[in-house]
Amino acid sequence: MYQTNMYEGLLAETVIMPGHNGDRIHAYMARPLGSGPYPGMVLLHHAPGWDEWYREATRRFAHHGYVTISPNLYDREGHGTPEDVGAKVRAAGGIPDAQVIGDAEGARQYIDALPYSTGKVGIFGTCSGGRQTFLVGCSTTGFDAAIECWGGRVVQAKEELTAKQPTAPIDLTANLSCPLLGLFGNDDQAPTPAQVNQHEEELKKQGKNYEFHRYDGAGHGFFYYDRPAYRQEQAVDGWKKIWAFLEKNLGTSK
């Protein structure tokens, strides 16, 4: 735990990393200053884009002792303000699941290869990034912890599947390769509480290591302090759950 006489320092910067198919994509990376070794985190940004909230979240995880990288999942869509690029992706119906899985795995390997990494790496995402976090956990084998925050469309009806999203993540639950933490708001429409229950039932059925926390008085995106969805009490508790879950599954240098 932090004491007031301790030295603290962070390095945060844009890097280029190999993503899906070896594509060179932008990523934002933050790490504690020191020799470590530190566990790592990969952050998958939400549907609105690779924005300031995700930069701050990247630094927040680093502040808590994790080498953290947030790849720009929309890198191939061109460059501009995060909102303009996000709007382009919104109009295009999102990005391909296979590409996200490749980018997430590329980010994990990028951290794993660093001299100050413990080799333990977790993954976190909110909104579409929450869905993708679960999807990555079920489609790869190298992650040690996954944090899914209000992942909409984990449960997808057949008619909701598209060329970009060909498989409902819930159907891959048997392949989940790491412990899962799920945070959800009971007023959310995507996922609905009924879909969260369905998600949990499948995890139970497959005997997976998971913990779900559902919050009353919160809807979708209750961590976003810049949106009306923000719920202070639930967000503070959610972050506490995250730090405890990561300490348990990745360890920490602090």
Add this chain to the structure above:
Amino acid sequence: MCTMITTQAKVEGSGKGASGWFELKEANVSYDHPYHIRMEHALNIDFVNEAAGPGARVAVELSPESARELVKAITAALDQAESGGWIEEAHSHEHQAAHHG
């Protein structure tokens, strides 16, 4: 995108974006997460020129009720213009360019 509700109209017109006026080619209409209006989902219209990059965008985010009012207002104005004989034949920007050229 959490709802994935999106449609597109090909449009002819001009839009004023962050860098001034530009030629519009598409209007992307979605009912999904907005960026600014204080709602979880909104009717978003992005007037864009996809060939000119993500920055060629004029954004509007509306509540569903006001979007329906806008549709009515547009239709009413067009109906009135049509009945008054004001509607010109559609012409391309190439034509306009030739006119001013």
